[in-house]
Amino acid sequence: MSNEYIALRKITVGTAANDSSHTDAEPAEDQQTATDGNHLAKDSTEEIHLLSADQVTVSIKTPNSSARSSVSSHGSATPAGDRLQEGQTSPAVQSKTRKVLSDLNAVVVWRLRLWMVITLIFALIIFVIVLSLILCSVLYVDEDEKFDRASFTVPRLFKGTLRLVNQNFTAALLSSDSPESLALSENLREQLSKVFSSSPALGRFFNSAGTSSFSNGSVIASYWLKFMLPPDQGELVQYTLSREMVRGILRQQLYDQELHPQDPLYIDPTLVQMEVATQ
Incomplete structure (x- = not known):
């Protein structure tokens, strides 16, 4: 137990x-x-x-x-250029810029830097060009402008008619001594003298101009022109002072006239008549 x-x-x-x-x-x-x-x-x-x-x-x-x-x-590499922000330049460009600026600031002669020398060269070139233009404009003499009016002794005359389409013919114009005839004659003389004295081709040879009479039919004015030529005037008579040349210059000047077609002294260019006159 x-x-x-x-x-x-x-x-x-x-x-x-x-x-x-x-x-x-x-x-x-x-x-x-x-x-x-x-x-x-x-x-x-x-x-x-x-x-x-x-x-x-x-x-x-x-x-x-x-x-x-x-x-x-994602495991992909980004290029260095893509990482540049907008407005920035790459280190290589910045390096080149610094090198160029360094070269421009390099002392070349005495205390003159390279950019100063370049500026002086350009300024000298501009100065020479401007000086050459000034001297050419001052010293250049046109050979055609060298003439002696005293040597122009041979006269050459032209005569013809002009129509003053806005003039009313009066009996006083029949007299060459009347005030109306003298006034109109003087106005026409001034107009013709201005045309030919201002002509580059004929101005040196132009001598005088005038009117001989007035007749009815609006007013038809008879005029004459006188040029003086040097003794050797052969080519001048044939070309420069031929009837066709003188008449053509007069008509062209009348076409270019500043007078209004309604002016009393307006001359119709299409009605200019001209011929060579004798002594």
């Missing part, structure tokens, strides 16, 4: 010990689980903090930085 009691007692004590060990192990496991949970929570918190920092960094980046980050995230 005592032996069975002792065996039963041992079994009871062993069972109690096992229960006790299980009870003690459970808090340990709970503590371990709590510790692991704390570590996981801490890691999660750190990841949240890191993720927030990355998001803040991304949010403050410029569009160009975002583009570069996107390209870098």
Whole structure:
């Protein structure tokens, strides 16, 4: 009996010990689980903090930085020239610019720098050109303008008729001594003299002009022209002072006249008659 009691007692004590060990192990496991949970929570918190920092960094980046980050995230390399912002120059260009400026500021002669020498050369070229133009305009003499009127001794005469389409013929114009005839004659003389004295081709040879009479039919004025030629007038008579040339110049000047067609002194260019006169 005592032996069975002792065996039963041992079994009871062993069972109690096992229960006790299980009870003690459970808090340990709970503590371990709590510790692991704390570590996981801490890691999660750190990841949240890191993720927030990355998001803040991304949010403050410029569009160009975002583009570069996107390209870098795909593993492609961005060329250095593409990373330059608008308005910026590459280092190579900046280096060349600095080199050119350095060369221009280099001292060439005495204290003169290269840019000063270049400026002086251009200024000297401009000065020489301007001086040459001034000297040419002052010293140039047209050979055709060198003539002596005293040597023009051979006369050449022309005569013809002009029609003053706006003049009313009166009996006073029949007398060359009447005031009306003298006034109209003087006006025509001045007009003809102005035409030929201002002509580049005939002005040097022109001597005088006048009227001889007036007749009816509006008013038809008979006029004469006198030119003086040098002794060797062969080509002048044939070309410059031919009847066709003189008549053509007179008609052209009358076409260009400033008088209104209704003016009393208006001469009809189409009715100009001319012929070579003799002494």
